[in-house]
Amino acid sequence: MTPLLQISNLHASIDDREILKGINLTVNAGEIHAIMGPNGSGKSTLASVLAGREDYTVTAGSVVFQGKELLDLVPEERSREGLFLAFQYPVEIPGVSTANFVKTAVNEVRKHRGQEPLDPAAFLALMRERMALVEMDPSFLQRSLNEGFSGGEKKRNEVFQMAMLDPVLSVLDETDSGLDIDALRIVASGVNALRRSDNATIVITHYQRLLDHIVPDFVHVLWNGRIVKSGDKSLALELEQRGYDWLKQEAAVEA
Amino acid sequence: MSQHSLVELAQSRVAVHAEAAVEAADGRLGYLRREGLREFVRMGIPTTRHEEWKYTNVFPFIGQDFTYRPTHWGSVSAQNTMPASAKEIASALGQHVSVRIVDGCVIVDDSTLPSGVEIIELTPELVENDAAIAGALGSGAPMNTHPFVALNTALLESGVVLRIGKDVRVEPPIHVSIETSDSTSPTLITPRLLVIAEQGAEVDIVQSHHVFGEATVLDATVVEFVVSAMAHIRYFKIADDADAARSISSVSADVHRDATFTSHALSIGGRFVRNDLALRLCEPSSQGFLFGVSLLADHEYTDNHTVVDHMVPHCHSEELYKGIYDGSSTGVFNGKIYVRPQAQKTTAYQSNHTLLLSSKAQVQAKPQLEIWADDVKCSHGATMGQVDEEAIFYFRSRGIDKDTAKALLTYAFITEVVEKISLDGLRELLTRRIARKLSTDTLLS
Numbered sequence: 001m002t003p004l005l006q007i008s009n010l011h012a013s014i015d016d017r018e019i020l021k022g023i024n025l026t027v028n029a030g031e032i033h034a035i036m037g038p039n040g041s042g043k044s045t046l047a048s049v050l051a052g053r054e055d056y057t058v059t060a061g062s063v064v065f066q067g068k069e070l071l072d073l074v075p076e077e078r079s080r081e082g083l084f085l086a087f088q089y090p091v092e093i094p095g096v097s098t099a100n101f102v103k104t105a106v107n108e109v110r111k112h113r114g115q116e117p118l119d120p121a122a123f124l125a126l127m128r129e130r131m132a133l134v135e136m137d138p139s140f141l142q143r144s145l146n147e148g149f150s151g152g153e154k155k156r157n158e159v160f161q162m163a164m165l166d167p168v169l170s171v172l173d174e175t176d177s178g179l180d181i182d183a184l185r186i187v188a189s190g191v192n193a194l195r196r197s198d199n200a201t202i203v204i205t206h207y208q209r210l211l212d213h214i215v216p217d218f219v220h221v222l223w224n225g226r227i228v229k230s231g232d233k234s235l236a237l238e239l240e241q242r243g244y245d246w247l248k249q250e251a252a253v254e255a
Numbered sequence: 256m257s258q259h260s261l262v263e264l265a266q267s268r269v270a271v272h273a274e275a276a277v278e279a280a281d282g283r284l285g286y287l288r289r290e291g292l293r294e295f296v297r298m299g300i301p302t303t304r305h306e307e308w309k310y311t312n313v314f315p316f317i318g319q320d321f322t323y324r325p326t327h328w329g330s331v332s333a334q335n336t337m338p339a340s341a342k343e344i345a346s347a348l349g350q351h352v353s354v355r356i357v358d359g360c361v362i363v364d365d366s367t368l369p370s371g372v373e374i375i376e377l378t379p380e381l382v383e384n385d386a387a388i389a390g391a392l393g394s395g396a397p398m399n400t401h402p403f404v405a406l407n408t409a410l411l412e413s414g415v416v417l418r419i420g421k422d423v424r425v426e427p428p429i430h431v432s433i434e435t436s437d438s439t440s441p442t443l444i445t446p447r448l449l450v451i452a453e454q455g456a457e458v459d460i461v462q463s464h465h466v467f468g469e470a471t472v473l474d475a476t477v478v479e480f481v482v483s484a485m486a487h488i489r490y491f492k493i494a495d496d497a498d499a500a501r502s503i504s505s506v507s508a509d510v511h512r513d514a515t516f517t518s519h520a521l522s523i524g525g526r527f528v529r530n531d532l533a534l535r536l537c538e539p540s541s542q543g544f545l546f547g548v549s550l551l552a553d554h555e556y557t558d559n560h561t562v563v564d565h566m567v568p569h570c571h572s573e574e575l576y577k578g579i580y581d582g583s584s585t586g587v588f589n590g591k592i593y594v595r596p597q598a599q600k601t602t603a604y605q606s607n608h609t610l611l612l613s614s615k616a617q618v619q620a621k622p623q624l625e626i627w628a629d630d631v632k633c634s635h636g637a638t639m640g641q642v643d644e645e646a647i648f649y650f651r652s653r654g655i656d657k658d659t660a661k662a663l664l665t666y667a668f669i670t671e672v673v674e675k676i677s678l679d680g681l682r683e684l685l686t687r688r689i690a691r692k693l694s695t696d697t698l699l700s
Contacts, residue, residue, distance in 0.1 A: 051652050079654035091649040095667025104663065105653035112654070144667075161653065 010061035021225030037222035047173040051085035080112035082168030086158040099141040130163040152183030176210040188213030208240040291408025321443035324359035347684035371423030377414035395507035414447035419456035428459035438468030452486035466497040480508035496524030512538035536570035547576035551584035558587035580616035605635040
């Protein structure tokens with residue numbers, strides 16, 4: 001089976017400072033991968049590089065996504081090919097309603113897939129159905145995108161957009177940050193409901209608690225720009241108990 | 256030809272018209288004409304050395320040999336076809352009262368006049384016999400400081416008086432369509448409107464300018480408003496986007512107790528638009544709301560000069576102007592707020608925000624607050640910038656390409672002001688025009 005995503009020896013820097021120092025990761029369809037690690041280890045950089053944020057320069061390596069070199073694509077093409085990034089800090093966009101934004105995005109993706117735009121009634125019905133997944137009130141559709149939303153509402157809106165765009169690979173960048181336990185449960189159940197055998201999810205998180213709700217098949221620990229340890233979900237529990245220091249020491253010895 | 260002789264040329268041409276007018280003049284109207292001429296000659300054509308005209312350079316066109324189209328009244332039978340741009344506005348307004356000024360000829364469709372609304376020809380007799388009109392005419396327009404108001408006043412032979420009776424709430428908006436059709440020679444028009452909303456009256460006035468010839472049209476329109484106690488006027492000024500239009504428009508409003516004046520300066524294009532708006536909050540609890548939208552490209556130009564004068568205590572003013580400038584366009588915003596020493600408990604807020612879409616576009620923004628009272632809440636804010644990169648990335652990460660993202664964000668930026676337009680049809684029209692100009696129309700359908 002061809003992997004969905006194959007990251008090989010990925011190096012990336014910002015302002016001439018190297019952040020990713022050789023990432024290797026393989027994600028197959030149907031899998032959930034968790035990437036954990038202390039602050040500054042490169043977790044969010046990895047998410048940004050995958051999504052195509054232009055602040056970062058890839059200096060070496062490749063990322064093959066469904067047989068295509070992802071790094072050759074501009075961000076909108078990556079999205080249309082089925083990559084989705086749930087932002088750690090979703091941007092507030094005054095003056096653009098959530099409905100218009102999502103409609104524009106979905107129709108761009110449909111156009112790319114050679115599909116006709118959805119008619120307004122079908123679209124509205126679909127939006128309402130997908131909003132229910134994350135217990136979002138339909139009144140949010142007419143509100144300016146993320147403007148004045150609480151932290152939890154913003155993250156639910158990210159998962160709602162994910163549900164609308166139906167990506168092949170979702171990257172959730174610290175989606176749990178700033179969420180109370182109820183919001184965490186809602187967001188996680190939304191993500192779980194979207195899980196299928198033909199898609200995959202990378203969950204980037206600082207804490208184990210999200211992984212109680214979104215149970216990963218693999219857990220990777222990122223430190224100093226490299227994956228220093230991989231394991232199954234028990235690794236997350238071990239990290240919760242022992243912290244990261246023992247891994248840092250192990251990694252230092254190996255280096 | 257040097258600049259100096261251009262000034263003399265313009266002055267002498269105006270003097271010929273104006274002196275002919277002066278000879279026949281008497282009474283208040285004659286007095287105003289003489290004063291207007293005197294002030295115009297004193298001030299001359301403003302050069303860019305003049306602080307108020309620093310960026311508004313009239314010299315590239317002012318020296319042309321203008322054919323003057325004096326304001327006069329015609330009958331409805333003389334009605335010729337409305338240009339498409341005016342029709343578009345008229346149809347967007349739905350049922351409305353139509354006042355057209357076509358090459359200076361005033362055409363009023365009386366059949367649409369609701370009761371309590373008078374649209375009257377401004378004549379010397381009217382001014383002599385109606386104390387309210389005599390008192391209001393020329394009292395607000397800044398004839399002593401604005402050369403083109405002085406010019407308009409020097410040439411004041413006729414005009415339009417709009418009077419809304421006490422407690423009359425006019426449902427259909429009044430559309431004042433100022434049209435110029437001469438395509439052979441440069442034309443000067445000097446329309447003059449006096450709008451009196453009597454106590455408790457309420458009205459929407461939409462003023463649009465249309466040039467459909469090729470030759471330059473210098474349009475020096477002056478509008479004066481009297482907003483009596485508890486009256487509410489909403490005024491919409493839509494700039495012409497014709498290449499030949501040179502619009503220098505001056506609006507003044509005296510706002511009385513518990514009354515409101517709301518203005519929208521809407522420039523979705525326009526080769527040369529200069530809007531002066533002077534608001535006097537002259538009795539307690541009066542309010543002024545000033546909104547402006549400038550969406551310019553190519554070599555378009557819009558200059559908004561506003562003055563809000565808080566003369567008495569307990570008045571409120573709010574000003575929000577937003578501009579988007581692409582191509583080699585230029586925008587100017589100059590906003591003055593005066594709070595007189597006695598005007599305690601004033602609240603006055605001004606903001607002016609700009610998006611620059613091109614490195615060749617320019618904007619000049621100058622807020623000026625002069626506050627002599629100490630118990631007031633006043634603020635002003637101005638921002639200038641490009642479309643937020645993080646927001647663009649957010650759009651792109653959802654499959655929306657960069658240009659579309661920029662257009663949508665640009666559209667969103669201006670939406671805040673467009674949403675303040677209370678007339679549904681007009682708001683929708685402006686929304687469509689903006690979307691068309693930003694090429695977002697297919698996205699927002």
